[in-house]
Amino acid sequence: MTIPAGSAIPHDQRLALCKALRSQIRKQRRALSAEFQQQASTAAAARLLAVIDAQPKIQQVALYFSCDGELDTSPLFAALWQRGIKTCLPVLHPFNRGHLLFLHYHADSPMRQNRFGIAEPLLDIRHLVLPTQLDMIVTPLVAFDNQGNRMGMGGGFYDRTLANPHVSALAVGYAHDCQHHEQLPLAEWDIPLPLIVTPNRLINNH
Numbered sequence: 107m108t109i110p111a112g113s114a115i116p117h118d119q120r121l122a123l124c125k126a127l128r129s130q131i132r133k134q135r136r137a138l139s140a141e142f143q144q145q146a147s148t149a150a151a152a153r154l155l156a157v158i159d160a161q162p163k164i165q166q167v168a169l170y171f172s173c174d175g176e177l178d179t180s181p182l183f184a185a186l187w188q189r190g191i192k193t194c195l196p197v198l199h200p201f202n203r204g205h206l207l208f209l210h211y212h213a214d215s216p217m218r219q220n221r222f223g224i225a226e227p228l229l230d231i232r233h234l235v236l237p238t239q240l241d242m243i244v245t246p247l248v249a250f251d252n253q254g255n256r257m258g259m260g261g262g263f264y265d266r267t268l269a270n271p272h273v274s275a276l277a278v279g280y281a282h283d284c285q286h287h288e289q290l291p292l293a294e295w296d297i298p299l300p301l302i303v304t305p306n307r308l309i310n311n312h
Contacts (some may be wrong), residue, residue: 124257128248134284136174144168146282147178149305154244154278155185157301157308161276164241168194168208168275171225175256176246177280177305187212188199194235196263197226204264208240209233237267240275245299247279249287254279254298254311257290270295280302 115123138146158164167186172178181286188194189281192210198220209215209227216228227233237243245264249257256279258264268277286304288294300312 113139119298120291120293123136124260127287131249131285131287132174133284138175138282138284143175143178146305147181150177150280150303151181151185153305153308154182154280154303157278157303158186158189158191158242164191164276166192166194166235166239166241168196168235169211170196170244170246172246173224175282177282179280182244183211194240195227195256197229198222198263200229204239204262204266206267209234209236210235220261237270237273237275240273242273242278243267243273244278244280247281247285249285249290250279250281250299250302251287251290251308252309254300254302254309255290255292255296256299256302257287257296262295264274265295265297269295276300281303283307 115181156169164284169179169182175292183193193212194208195207195211196206199207207229210233211227217225218228220226243264247256247258267273279298279299279301281304283304283306298311302309
């Protein structure tokens with residue numbers, strides 16, 4: 107997939123490129139064996155935990171539940187709980203469409219399925235964590251490049267969260283190595299990530 111260098115991509119062309127790239131990479135990701143997935147998730151977790159351990163100020167981390175061949179985040183939850191670090195999960199905002207809330211999550215949190223079929227904590231204001239209170243936001247993604255650019259599923263949920271100027275959390279993309287792409291078809295509202303962690307790489311752009 108070639109993207110013209112140094113020129114703006116027309117909107118319709120960019121949408122077509124994104125659709126094709128999402129389909130290609132999601133297919134590659136789903137084709138990974140269970141054994142490979144386990145090894146990759148363990149390696150990526152160790153790499154990200156090294157980043158977290160080097161920054162004692164990180165006490166609240168937003169993660170996500172893996173699906174569709176994504177790196178398994180289960181090892182991260184377990185390791186963070188062992189360290190006494192609080193974990194949060196994203197929840198679809200009930201009336202501000204396209205936006206996320208974050209709620210504390212632990213092993214006994216009551217859960218429900220959202221409209222995408224993804225488990226999320228039951229909305230309870232007592233467990234609400236403002237994005238400005240988070241120290242790290244680990245984001246899912248479909249594709250990334252060496253400049254920290256991230257392609258999600260197209261809903262813009264994380265882009266809206268990270269575009270908030272009051273959010274100072276360290277944003278980290280979390281992905282398989284096969285999700286790397288040389289040049290992404292970006293839009294002007296796309297938010298690059300300062301860190302991207304894969305099983306074999308740490309891309310640091312901050």
